[in-house]
Amino acid sequence: MLFAIITTDHPGSLPARLAHRAEHRARIEALAQENRLLTAGPFPAADGSEQFTGSLIVAEFPDLTAAERWAEADPYQREGVYARREIRPYRAVFGATLQPIS
DSSP, X not given: OEEEEEEEEOTTOHHHHHHTHHHHHHHHHHHHXXXXXXXXXXXXXXXXXXXXXXXXXXXXXXXXXXXXXXXXXXXXXXXXXXXXXXXXXXXXXXXXXXXXXX
């Protein structure tokens, strides 16, 4: 099942985001290698600055508990980049779709 992991950054968290970016991206790339990733990316600040306001990851997990465990282990979560996180089931209707987990 697909889940949307929607996060909001703490204000001023860009230094922590940059410091842990490689580890964060490696976890997302692993989802892609496992054909479980639909999309992922940050929400840039609307003022055009270099800041980010959060992130969106839509990926396939067996259930909500697995999605929560994956999100909790994310370096951005662990290192205090994220102020808030919401995980919701997601259904892809338009755009790319994934093959079911084997």
